[in-house]
Amino acid sequence: CALPIFFFLSQQGVFRHSASVQLGATPTSDMRQGIFNSSITDPQTGQPFPQSNGNWVIPTNRISQQSVTLLSALANTPNDAANGFNNYLNLNPTTLSESDSEIKLDHNFNSRFRFTGEYFDTHQFLDYSYNPDTGSPFSNTREDDLTLNKVARVALTSILTPRMVNQVSLGANIYVLDLEVVGKWQLSDVPDFQSTLPFNGLLSNRLPTINFAGGWSTIGVGSGRPLHPCCDVELELSDDWSWSPGNHLIEAGFNLVRESKRQLINAASNGQWTFDGRFTGNPIADFLLGYP
Secondary structure, three states, rough: OOEEEEEEEEEEEEEEEEOOOOOOOOOOOHHHHHHHHHOOOOOOOOOOOOOOOEEEEEEHHOOHHHHHHHHHHHHOOOOOHHOOOOOOOEOOEEEEEEEEEEEEEEEOOOOOOEEEEEEEEEEEEEOOOOOOOOOOOOOOEEEEEEEEEEEEEEEEEEEEEEEEEEEEEEEEEEEEEEEEEOOOHHHHHHOOOOOOOOOOOOOOOOOOEEEEEEOOOEEEEEOOOEEEEEEEEEEEEEEEEEEEOOOOOOOEEEEEEEEEEOOOOOOOOOOOEEOOOOOOOOOHHHHHHOOO
């Protein structure tokens, strides 16, 4: 007679646009040229910078072109001036695509031996419209996350005697997380910007992290990105034996698990600077002058 085979396959997917409202504060066009509508102090003299048409102006020859280049490349200009200080609005959606697969197979070789196999696979891709690592609302430097989760198990069940059964199984659980930076994040993406740091090793080819006090939006790349891949692997081998002599049940077996984890530790090799306005009274003015 024909030996029964059971086969099962399942596939499903999800694609979703999630509304996203990201607010931030970005320097105006005037500020990028060194023109401020409130008093700023010249660190060299301790006196306010000279005024012109009611504004305080940093002389052009005092402005760091490296600062201007980085600001122009990474920070969008205001698009929501009516909102006041938080003058930048990013309404681009965050998209999620996911695929789930499952395969199962049962096969009886004969009346004494049965094979079972299962495999589960999940792929999830999350495309952010901003940078969740630094909290920056700008889409010039944003993040994509790829998550892979695979679970597999095979087992062989043997009926050794009418009262004795053994099952040996092998399983695997693999989890991979890949956090990528999209857009302008490497030094080569902004060729007019030059950075000289004491370390030229791992991930030092990234653009720096620039933080501003006073609620201004961060620009650049955080120390924890990109992260690829973060991988957890768990392998399991087990054996279960049971024997039922008369009214008793005797069981024995073992379970062997091997786990490994691979993850890149955060590396601030790209440099991190914070401008708090201690020199001029305004963090953006400090940045333009190159005074962290």
